Amino acid sequence: MSSSTASPASPGPADPAADGPLALTSRAPHVPADRLVAEMVPPPRFDSVRFDNYIPDANQPSQAEAVRVLAGFAAGLGGGASASGAGRKRWFRREAKPAVPAGPRGVYLDGGYGVGKTHLLASLWHATPAAPEHKAFGTFVELTNLVGALGFQQTVRTLSGHRLLCIDEFELDDPGDTVLVSTLLGKLVDAGVALAATSNTLPGKLGEGRFASADFLREIQGLSAHFRPLRIDGEDYRHRGLPEAPAPFDDDTVKRVAHATEGASLDDFPALLDHLSKVHPSRYGAMCDSLRAVCLTGVEPIPDQSTALRLVVLADRLYDREIPVLASGRPFDELFSEEMLNGGYKKKYFRAISRLTALARDAKSLVKE
Template identity: 25%
Template sequence: MPSALTAAYDARLARGDIRPDPAQGPALAALARLEADLEEAQPSGWGALFKKPESQRGVYLWGPVGRGKSMLMDLFFETAPVEKKRRTHFHVFMGEVHRLIDAWRKGDPAARKARFGQAKGDDPIAPVADVVAAEARLLCFDEFQVTDIADAMILGRLFEALLARGVTLVATSNRGPDALYKDGINRQLFLPFIALIKARMEVVSVAGSHDYRLDRLRAAGTWFSPNDPDNQRSFMELWRDMLGGEGEIGETLEILGRKVHLPHASGGMVRASFASLCSVALGPNDYVAVAEHFHTVFLEDLPRLTANRREEARRFVILIDALYEARVRLIVLAEAEPMALYPEGDGAFEFERTASRLQEMRSADWLSERD
């Protein structure tokens, strides 16, 4: 049977929506293989009423940002021959899983029966997997990453339970399986999950030399000033273009027991105002967490700083240092050019180093260096 996925991919090529990229070939082939496996596994006739769903060997696409992993997975999701399917960011899914686990643990028998269809037992993994599997036989995860110990400790058992219930998994990630939860607490307990990924998913590197997001940044520029309507419009258009149709699902970072909520986030990108990051009581650990979690930061409404905003300027310096050290891509909507942001006042001389870093971070070499 002709592949609906490859037909959709070829149609995009013909329209000029995407350009030919040999590095995407192995990923496209793996997804087309899974498409065929899912089609062949579809039950038919009276047997469909009694046949238990079977999990197919999934696909794990990994590589640097901007190589088309999400685009390929989205095309696959649109054409996959599965009625019950779901595409979501991985951290959104895990947030839902933790809420289900909490509901199971805190619920009385009646509440458990109403939500999960059962009430017995102390282990929440099986009933949670039942809920997830009932809603989707194909799960596609974007931005698969594991940084939270709570996620790390349950993933192996959860995914085993989902696979046993006939759920097929597809994921995109910036990290290969062996780099997941790298240097994490009790990582040895996480290693069986890595083995599970390798055994039950086809791992494909999408590491072509061409970064499509980088094309957009180079074309649009990364520093928008002054902060006038034209630059505000260009800044937001670039943000929406980089999102590629994804919604701003938000992200909550847990840092030393505190939670920092960033409402305008999607995958590895975040948009935040200067006030939300530098006019509140955040510190070095918070900025390092932002820099580690996001590969691209859109910073809006950066003002021209004065001596009476010395504390905000100090936080801004720490933020830029963290982003610089992590090689984060930075797009800024500001009142002025970097060297004119803090021209005089206490700390203005020291600020020159930050201005120099901002100049470097808007260069073509910096944008290319992120990978």
């Protein structure tokens, strides 16, 4: 992966001694800007995804149609100025503007959580015929973090030589961030960069647990003409024919597994939530470096929305990296209050529950009777 050449994150305070488990609460890494740029590739969970290993639901013809359309979109992005030249280190200088092909320069994947939008978005990245340093993949949060690290103009220069920018989970909850990123995307479209995006639900747009394409196109204002909406119907694949998530374990079991598993972390859940408030979410991925498993004791309902949203980001980074989560206390479907699950961030919370449940299922194999 391209990130292998990025500057490493400085680890912050040292982890506990080698004869005991690690602790997320001891980690507050500094992440240099060049690492943020180099890590704009599909995360480890999506390293091997491709269009041909996406399994469409036979009862949802829109899924097979999405594969066909996206494969054609990727094939149309070959060649041009972005497909050759220097690597990522060119981000400190300007490059010639590539020619802008005719037709829509973006696709918007419109569907509920768990229908495989991220799989398809990463497959589009992999299928686009350009070197990894000429295409970028990241969440909306990672893109705004990049703007914060580099500044707006430098981010424009950094990404303008790319063939493709994929944005997963485009967040429309904050109008200021939406305008910022929409302005950035306008500059990139002018430079010939193709766009692909998925998005999260706006407050008040809860309906089917999905965000409608008409609302997305309205929120990104003048960019709507550049996007082709692509509807993907279906149910959450993580629960399609899968067993129930395992019930939480007792504290002693969680601690025993943490001590017996190389590379495992062990944290008290309330203490971890407090620690997350002191580390910028852009650094949560680096917090997970080298982890083989996350063990948590005393899981309990989240006390407030700010804390809940930070946990959502951590859950995404753990899921991206396929790190199993073993926990005691309350089950993950009891993390968020009814008020949260019926509020403006509903889709994020349901995604977190779905992903943590999948990771808890993965962790069951760590427990040896």
